[in-house]
Amino acid sequence: xxxxxxxxxxxxxxxxxxxxxxxxxxxxxNYMYWYRQDPGMGLKLIYYSVGAGITDKGEVxxxxxxxxxTTEDFPLRLELxxxxxxxxxxxxxxxxxxxxxxxxxxxxxRLTVL
Amino acid sequence: xxxVTQIPAALSVPEGENxxxxxxxxxxxxxxxxxxxxxxxxxxxxxxxxxxxxREQTSGRLNASLDKSSGRSTLYIAASQPGDxxxxxxxxxxxxxxxxxxxxxxxxxxxxxx
Numbered sequence: 001x002x003x004x005x006x007x008x009x010x011x012x013x014x015x016x017x018x019x020x021x022x023x024x025x026x027x028x029x030n031y032m033y034w035y036r037q038d039p040g041m042g043l044k045l046i047y048y049s050v051g052a053g054i055t056d057k058g059e060v061x062x063x064x065x066x067x068x069x070t071t072e073d074f075p076l077r078l079e080l081x082x083x084x085x086x087x088x089x090x091x092x093x094x095x096x097x098x099x100x101x102x103x104x105x106x107x108x109x110r111l112t113v114l
Numbered sequence: 115x116x117x118v119t120q121i122p123a124a125l126s127v128p129e130g131e132n133x134x135x136x137x138x139x140x141x142x143x144x145x146x147x148x149x150x151x152x153x154x155x156x157x158x159x160x161x162x163x164x165x166x167x168x169r170e171q172t173s174g175r176l177n178a179s180l181d182k183s184s185g186r187s188t189l190y191i192a193a194s195q196p197g198d199x200x201x202x203x204x205x206x207x208x209x210x211x212x213x214x215x216x217x218x219x220x221x222x223x224x225x226x227x228x
Contacts, residue, residue: 033215042118042203042218043158058215090157103148103205103216105157 002026006091006106013081013113021076021109023091029104031094032074034058034066036087037108043090049074081113116141116208120219127194128227135189135222137204142182145207149178149189152201152221161202162189194226 004025013019025032030051035043045058049068063085065077078085091106117140127133146165150158162171162178170179177190187204201223205216
């Protein structure tokens with residue numbers, strides 16, 4: 001009963017390095033999302049996808065890229081990491097049909113950029 | 115642009131007390147509203163999902179209500195327990211041109227004292 005799985009759980013990057021946060025779900029959900037959560041703040045949407053091959057920007061997309069080649073996977077790429085990208089990143093998925101769609105979250109990936 | 119506000123930001127109550135958490139949103143054209151619980155260092159767990167056509171949902175000691183016309187939702191927790199201590203977030207799903215997305219409030223940090 002895996003649900004939404006994110007890797008890695010923790011990572012420290014140097015300024016200018018790149019990395020990919022992995023996210024996979026086994027619930028055959030069509031919608032997938034990447035959020036970031038900064039201390040004491042709500043979640044901000046980075047990118048989302050409504051199905052394989054389709055992605056769109058959220059509120060805070062700058063410095064990130066995504067792809068959705070399969071229904072299950074939705075990796076988030078950080079290019080040229082900056083200290084402002086220090087945050088906790090959450091991947092989520094839902095099955096959107098009309099106005100339904102409970103959202104399921106992964107455990108989060110804590111990223112520090114030094 | 116949809117904005118979601120949660121009041122209070124923090125709440126501390128003695129064990130056994132009934133309590134209400136508030137969530138307000140600016141645009142009433144929502145698909146649904148979802149309440150989540152987040153424990154420190156963990157991901158978000160869905161508690162209740164209320165569709166736009168519904169007035170309330172119940173699960174155990176939790177009851178969530180929705181009043182779209184006034185842009186408000188409340189989460190009622192009966193007979194609170196120390197295990198209820200966590201941050202509670204509400205999120206509304208709104209229609210976008212290429213899909214739908216959730217907008218989150220900043221959360222209410224609840225502490226239930228033994």
